[in-house]
Amino acid sequence: MxxxxxxxxxxxxxxxxxxxxxxxxxxxxxxxxxVTVVAPAEPHSGMSHAMTLGVPLxxxxxxxxxxxxxxxxxxxxxxxxxxxxxxILPEKPDLIVSxxxxxxxxATNTLYSGTVAAALEGAIQGITSLAFSLATYEHAxxxxxxxxxxxxxxxxxxxxxxxxxxxxxxxPNVPESLISGAVITRQGRSRWxxxxxxxxxxxxNPYYWLNGTLRLxxxxxxxxxxxVRQNYVAITPISCDMTNHSxxxxxxxxxxxx
Amino acid sequence: MxxxxxxxxxxxxxxxxxxxxxxxxxxxxxxxxxVTVVAPAEPHSGMSHAMTLGVPLxxxxxxxxxxxxxxxxxxxxxxxxxxxxxxILPEKPDLIVSxxxxxxxxATNTLYSGTVAAALEGAIQGITSLAFSLATYEHAxxxxxxxxxxxxxxxxxxxxxxxxxxxxxxxPNVPESLISGAVITRQGRSRWxxxxxxxxxxxxNPYYWLNGTLRLxxxxxxxxxxxVRQNYVAITPISCDMTNHSxxxxxxxxxxxx
Numbered sequence: 001m002x003x004x005x006x007x008x009x010x011x012x013x014x015x016x017x018x019x020x021x022x023x024x025x026x027x028x029x030x031x032x033x034x035v036t037v038v039a040p041a042e043p044h045s046g047m048s049h050a051m052t053l054g055v056p057l058x059x060x061x062x063x064x065x066x067x068x069x070x071x072x073x074x075x076x077x078x079x080x081x082x083x084x085x086x087x088i089l090p091e092k093p094d095l096i097v098s099x100x101x102x103x104x105x106x107a108t109n110t111l112y113s114g115t116v117a118a119a120l121e122g123a124i125q126g127i128t129s130l131a132f133s134l135a136t137y138e139h140a141x142x143x144x145x146x147x148x149x150x151x152x153x154x155x156x157x158x159x160x161x162x163x164x165x166x167x168x169x170x171x172p173n174v175p176e177s178l179i180s181g182a183v184i185t186r187q188g189r190s191r192w193x194x195x196x197x198x199x200x201x202x203x204x205n206p207y208y209w210l211n212g213t214l215r216l217x218x219x220x221x222x223x224x225x226x227x228v229r230q231n232y233v234a235i236t237p238i239s240c241d242m243t244n245h246s247x248x249x250x251x252x253x254x255x256x257x258x
Numbered sequence: 259m260x261x262x263x264x265x266x267x268x269x270x271x272x273x274x275x276x277x278x279x280x281x282x283x284x285x286x287x288x289x290x291x292x293v294t295v296v297a298p299a300e301p302h303s304g305m306s307h308a309m310t311l312g313v314p315l316x317x318x319x320x321x322x323x324x325x326x327x328x329x330x331x332x333x334x335x336x337x338x339x340x341x342x343x344x345x346i347l348p349e350k351p352d353l354i355v356s357x358x359x360x361x362x363x364x365a366t367n368t369l370y371s372g373t374v375a376a377a378l379e380g381a382i383q384g385i386t387s388l389a390f391s392l393a394t395y396e397h398a399x400x401x402x403x404x405x406x407x408x409x410x411x412x413x414x415x416x417x418x419x420x421x422x423x424x425x426x427x428x429x430p431n432v433p434e435s436l437i438s439g440a441v442i443t444r445q446g447r448s449r450w451x452x453x454x455x456x457x458x459x460x461x462x463n464p465y466y467w468l469n470g471t472l473r474l475x476x477x478x479x480x481x482x483x484x485x486v487r488q489n490y491v492a493i494t495p496i497s498c499d500m501t502n503h504s505x506x507x508x509x510x511x512x513x514x515x516x
Contacts, residue, residue: 043312045311046308046309046310046311047306047308048305048306048307048308048309048336048375049306049307049369049370050304050305050306050307050308050334050370051304051306051370051468052304052468053303053304053468054301056457056465056466056467057454057465057466057467057468058463058465058466059464059466076308078306078370079468082450082453082454082468083453083454083466085453086452086453086454086466087454087456087466108382108498110500111307111375111378111382111498111500112307112308112309112336117306117369120369124366124369124449124450125449126449148516151514152514155512155514159512161505162502162505164447165502165505167509176516179516180516181515181516182514182515182516184506184509184510186499186501186503186506187499187500187501189422189498189499191382191383191384192340192382194344195340195341195343195344196315196340196341196344196345198345199314205316206317207314207315207316208314208315208316208317208341208344208345209314209315210309210310210311210315210337210340210341233514233516235509235514236501237501237502237505237506237509238500238501238502239500239501239502240366240369240447241444241445241447241502242368242369242445242496242497242500243444243445243494243495243496243497244420244423244495244496244497244499245444247419247420247423247495248442248444248495251425251442251493251495252442254413254417256409256410256413256440256442256491256493257439257440258406258434258437258438258439258440258491
């Protein structure tokens with residue numbers, strides 16, 4: 001029997017090509033298929049689905065220990081996907097994976113995340129796409145998350161996921177022995193509170209840093225952030241379609257005229 | 259009978275405080291309530307839900323014909339909402355309106371839009387929020403769109419909309435006499451094709467401009483962009499919750515282990 005063609009996997013992130021997580025993810029994907037890395041030259045956390053319209057983009061080769069590792073694009077995660085598909089890859093990849101992000105992309109942070117946006121851009125382009133995030137901002141250990149990413153990607157290649165949907169995967173930053181399991185979750189509701197702090201410059205003029213505390217509005221194992229905090233891997237299917245379909249009937253009854 | 263308190267309305271956009279559309283929207287809202295304008299100092303189209311984390315933000319007053327018009331924030335539309343709520347407004351506004359954007363924010367563009375993102379940020383903060391866009395990139399006439407925005411906002415103040423949902427309103431750029439009506443729509447499926455073009459600089463090195471053609475994947479009056487092209491005002495309820503709830507059951511049957 002002929003051996004199946006190895007899938008071509010495009011790897012991206014939002015922490016930039018020097019982020020530790022993309023090296024862990026690329027290493028994990030190389031065990032499954034042929035890998036091309038295209039990532040932002042600089043960190044782009046919190047860039048959401050932003051794209052660069054006002055300035056042109058540059059592509060560069062990036063070397064790690066003198067060996068070619070991948071390409072950088074001088075823009076956002078979404079720019080990377082667009083440029084990779086139009087100018088770097090010879091043909092459409094079989095899969096796009098984004099991450100492994102440093103910090104969880106759960107609850108409301110789904111909307112802010114460049115990691116998730118890169119995967120959504122893949123889905124918009126008709127490519128099966130996943131986003132991976134590690135729920136920590138310090139002492140990141142990508143050992144288990146890389147292993148889980150490999151396992152889930154194999155399953156996705158086998159089963160497929162519907163168009164216009166990505167899987168956003170959030171993984172606790174604990175050793176495998178402490179992982180409780182893997183659960184399918186929804187995007188929990190949350191809110192950043194106290195979202196900017198004021199300081200004064202040397203001339204006494206104020207400036208503002210975005211800041212805040214993520215307050216969870218749900219505490220339920222069906223919610224991504226809550227599940228991750230109980231040491232579960234949380235897998236949330238995220239849709240490109242943001243319509244609140246359940247409200248359409250109500251609004252139609254408003255009988256709006258032009 | 260005591261006259262009802264006039265609502266306090268926060269007006270934002272993504273085209274920046276010099277965009278013609280925000281002046282039309284602020285003028286329309288002043289007929290309904292007390293208005294505070296907080297907008298990006300510079301244009302931020304295509305910035306989606308991006309927020310500024312690496313540099314601090316500045317707030318400035320903006321004057322139009324020597325009269326105070328509103329505040330600028332040196333960041334993205336989402337930054338504007340965060341800074342407005344934490345440092346500019348004395349209390350939570352009753353409503354946030356974003357726009358009137360120059361160019362439609364229909365179909366996939368919903369994900370890229372800073373105009374929609376500003377409204378979503380309002381909804382995340384628990385405030386009733388709407389986004390308005392005019393479907394043109396040239397010869398914009400905000401007369402009818404301002405009038406329709408006023409009418410719809412009055413209705414929303416009366417009826418309310420559920421939490422975590424914004425109304426994204428796209429208005430054809432034609433005189434009122436040519437408007438076919440107003441319909442409730444869903445975010446249509448679409449894709450940008452040929453999403454970057456290559457040029458060479460004076461040294462012969464390539465650079466890339468994001469570019470492309472929006473290809474509609476649906477042609478149905480229930481879809482926002484299609485309806486707008488038939489000269490209907492398209493009102494799409496957009497949710498902060500991006501979960502594809504219909505896929506959860508299927509994924510649970512994968513029986514993923516840790």
